[in-house]
Amino acid sequence: MEAYEQLSEAKPALADTSTTLEKFEPKGAIAFFAGLVILGLIIWFGIYFLMLSRI
Amino acid sequence: MSLIDKTEKRVMMASGAVLALFLFSVLYAKGKYKSDLPxxxxxxxxxxxxxxxxxxxxxxxxxxxxxxxxxxxxxxxxxxxxxxxxxxxxxxxxxxxxxxxxxxxxxxxxxxxxxxxxxxxxxxxxxxxxxxxxxxxxxxxxxxxxxxxxxxxxxxxxx
Amino acid sequence: MQVSKSFKRLIFWELGIPVSLLIIGIYHGLMQTIYRSGVIHQSSFAHLDYYQGLTMHGVINALVLTTFFAVAFGHACITFYLKKEPNKVLGWLSFALMIVGTVLATGAMVSGKASVLYTFYPPLKAHPLFYLGLALLIVGSWIPLYDWARMYVKWKAQNPLVKTPLAVLGTLINFTIWFVCTLAVAYEVLVLLLPWSMGWTPGVNVTFARTLFWFFGHALVYFWLLPAYIMYYTILPKVADGKLYSDLAGRIALFGFLLFSIPVGVHHQFSDPSIERGTKFFAGLLTYGVAIPSFITAFTLAASLEYAGRKRGAKGLFGWMGKLPYLDPNKYLFAYMICGLILFIFGGLTGLVNASYQLSSVIHNTAWLPGHFHMTVAGPVFLAIIGMSTYLYSKMSGKRVFLPKVNVIIPYLWVIGVLIFSTGLSWGGLIGEPRRTNLGLSYLNPSNELFRPDWVPTTMLALCGGIIMFIAGVLFFIVFFGTMLRKQTEEGILELPVSEAYHDERRVPLFDQFKPWLITMAILIVLAYVPAIMNVMKNTGPKAPRFTPDNPVPVAILNK
CATH class of the missing domain: 2.60.40.420 (Cupredoxins -  blue copper proteins)
Structure with missing residues (x-):
């Protein structure tokens, strides 16, 4: 663990801002993921019903 | 205390649920409409x-x-x-x-x-x-x- | 870090050669959309036949470029994270084999004697040097794995309780998948096809050859994809000024790919004869398994980017999406990666359709398929390759990127192009447009009795997208070769952005070793492929003689 962190610190940071978020709940990412799932359902069932219509 | 973040765990379960729904639909069409591969x-x-x-x-x-x-x-x-x-x-x-x-x-x-x-x-x-x-x-x-x-x-x- | 001149030179060649060849590959990409949309009704243009060009498009873009890049990027990751250069002799030996192989295969394609497409299905016969060239390219790419594995074992012995860096883990997993899957295609090429193409063996079992090809062929797509995934997990959060949301999630995803990449190959043969439905169903099921690592990745990356956006003061549920460095010329890697991810949303979801057993009957071998994989291999994979090629070359040569503002625009132009192009192809596929077909000669020729007016709008859309993609490709060549022609202004070093993890979970031994995963992988492969091969052996009839693309009479009879 330590070696890994040293490794990271050894790199010249690109443009790191100094602040870090301590309490972070990825609410937006959860919403994004839900949207992704809905899009997936639309595409998948779109083809599914197209398949059924061609039986 | 579980090791992996709880949201990550939920994401894995949600993905599994979506795939299970697809699987069910595939089997349903296979059973009900005899829609199948060659x-x-x-x-x-x-x-x-x-x-x-x-x-x-x-x-x-x-x-x-x-x-x-x-x-x-x-x-x-x-x-x-x-x-x-x-x-x-x-x-x-x-x-x-x-x-x-x-x-x-x-x-x-x-x-x-x-x-x-x-x-x-x-x-x-x-x-x-x-x-x-x-x-x-x-x-x-x-x-x-x-x-x-x-x-x-x-x-x-x-x- | 400082690296030797020899190592730099190796990387430059491994990036420069395939990018140069890509000029031919991309040229024919554009040409195909022109032929297919019926703008020209010709079988060839500028002495290059449609199917000959299509073969070059596939072989150069999907086999040569991707393999060279994976090796070069693997060298970079291993060297940078283990702080040690790979063996010089082995590195150059690998390059030499790959380059000889590429020259042979390219020569065979240019001569017009290997117009068999990149899947080279028998009994369509290519020139023997085409097969030999591809085999050498593959064998050459095996050598670095041997060298990296030695370096890794040594490093691990010195650091038994340190988590293996994610990029190193990803590189080793990727090349393990590659080594195992290419064993099958090496067997196909060297044992079945090469002697048959020389006329030493009279026939080939076509479905067996196809089964061996797809044992390789689907794992191949993950071999393309994993370098991009490594960048997404280890580089993207850093260039966005954020943190990787979960380090362990990355490890789980990578090992998921190790398990599922190979045993799913039969899903490419859903429409094939001689393989039983149960075998196909199992392959479809396993393919659902390989979707989970990508779902995990989608969330983890979104959370990592949300972290970055919130750190920059973003508010609300989606405010973070607006606070990312989309057009920052100094962080152009971000642009290349985010654009790849946008395409992969659609590429991944359409892939789930393809994997879903009888849904395959709607789309198999129609234009939907190239529509799908241009949002995967020509999406995240291609953008990661060209973005990282520019980055590695510029850093390691100490030359600044030529036209940095153009460089950062390229991926957006590409995304727009691909989205239009793939919409055209996917829609066309759903109304029956076949892939791999010079449509302009018949179906898109108003004076031909086979003319299909309903395919005009779809192929026209693909043409529009193709033109935009081509422009983005040309701009990339200007930036890449322009950078090459610049003077060195800084010291050339090997440096990769390194992301920290927000949840940097403690080391879990299970996710820091290979043995249990390799055993499970072997079991899954046996479960999936023993039935498949037994089906094939039981149900197939006579072996096929050789045919060339221009004659329905077998070669052996023609030569008599």
Missing amino acids: ECLPYSKAYETPKVTKLDDSTYQVFAVAQMWQFQPSEIYVPVGSEVDFFVTSKDVVHGFNILLKNVNMMAIYGNINKTTVKFDKPGVYKITCHEYCGVGHQNMQAQVIVNYPTEPPPNLPR
């Missing part, structure tokens, strides 16, 4: 002679042979409502056998027999397209199933 048959030389056989008024068998760059038979006449078994093979390279706007989508392969069954409920001309590259004439390789349209098959054509 059937697997052992090779037999009999299928290499192209022909259309009428089993009864609404059941037909087609032995389709793909070759560079045509299908035989190239025109297949069946009445509306018939159920047709397609047996497909190739005399040379790999060909495709895709009946447009129907779920008939097979590879035609030398020394192999592919089979699927489809029902034609509506009259019309159904194009069969070769969709695997099979050499310089590939783009001309098409046949058709004519279902009661525009008229009954001419009497001089073999059925």
Whole structure:
């Protein structure tokens, strides 16, 4: 663990801002993921019903 | 305390649920509508002679042979409502056998027999397209199933 | 870090050669959309046949470029994270084999005697040097794995309780997948096809050859994809000024790929004869398994980017999406990666359709398929490759990127192009348009009896997208070769952005070793492929003689 962190610190940071978020709940990412799932359902069932219509 | 973040865990479970829903739908269509992938048959030389056989008024068998760059038979006449078994093979390279706007989508392969069954409920001309590259004439390789349209098959054509 | 001149030179060659060849590959990409949309009704243009060009498009873009890049990027990751250069002799030996192989295969394609497409399905026969060239390219790419594995074992012995860096883990997993899957295609090429193409063996079992090809062929797509995934997990959060949301999630995803990449190959043969439905169903099921690592990745990356956006003061549920460095010329890697991810949303979801058993009957071998994989291999994979090629070259040569503002625009132009192109192809596929077909000669030729007016709008859309993609490709060549022509202004070093993890979970031994995963992988492969091969052996009939693309009569009879 330590070696890994040293490794990271050894790199010249690109443009790191100094602040870090301590309490972070990825609410937006959860919403994004839900949207992704809905899009997936639309595409998948779109083809599914197209398949059924061609039986 | 669990090691992986709880949201990551929920994401994995949600993904699993979505995939389970897809799986259920696939099995449902397979069970209820008999919608399935091509059937697997052992090779037999009999299928290499192209022909259309009428089993009864609404059941037909087609032995389709793909070759560079045509299908035989190239025109297949069946009445509306018939159920047709397609047996497909190739005399040379790999060909495709895709009946447009129907779920008939097979590879035609030398020394192999592919089979699927489809029902034609509506009259019309159904194009069969070769969709695997099979050499310089590939783009001309098409046949058709004519279902009661525009008229009954001419009497001089073999059925 | 400082690296030797020899190592730099190796990387430059491994990036420069495939990018140069890509000029031919991309040229024919554009040409195909022109032929297919019926703008020209010709079988060849500028002495290059449609199917010959299509073969080059596939082989150069999907086999040569991706393999060279994976090796070069692997060298970079291993060297940078283990702080040690790979063996010089082995590195150059690997390059030499790959380059000889590429020259042979390219020569065979240019001569017009290997127009068999990149899947080279028998009994269409290519020139023997085409097969030999591809085999050498593959064998050459095996050598670095041997060297990296030695370096890793040594490093691990010295650091038994340190988590293996994610990029190193990803590189080793990727090349393990590659080594195992290419064994099958090497067997196909060297044992079945090469002697057959020379006329030493009379026939080949076509479905068996196809089964061996797809044992390789689907794992191949993960071999393309994993370098991009490594960048997404280890580089993207850093260039966005954020943190990787969960380090362990990355490890789980990578090991998931190790398990599922190979045994899913039969899903490419859903429409094939001689393989039983149960075998196909199992392959479809396993393919659902390989979707899970990508779902995990989608969330983890979104959370990592949300972290970055919130750190920059973003508010609300989606405010973070607006606070990312989309157009910052100094962080152009971000642009390349985010654009790849946008395409992969659609590429991944359409892939789920393809994997779903009988849904395959709607789309198999139609234009939907190239529509799908241009949002995967020509999406995240291609953008990661070209972005990282520019980055590695510029850093290691100490030359600044030529036209940095153009450089950062390229991926956006590409995304717009691909989205239009793939919409055209996917829609066309759903109304029956076949892939791999010179449509302009027949179906898109108004004077031909096979003319299909309903395919005009779809192929026209693909043409529009293709033109935009081509422009983005040309701009990339200007930036890449322009950078090459610049003077060195800084010291050339090997440096990769390194992301920290927000949840940097403690080391879990299970996710820091290979043995249990390799055993499970072997079991899954046996479960999936023993039935498949037994089906094939049981159901197939006579073996096929050789055919050339221009004649329905077998080669052996023609030569008599």
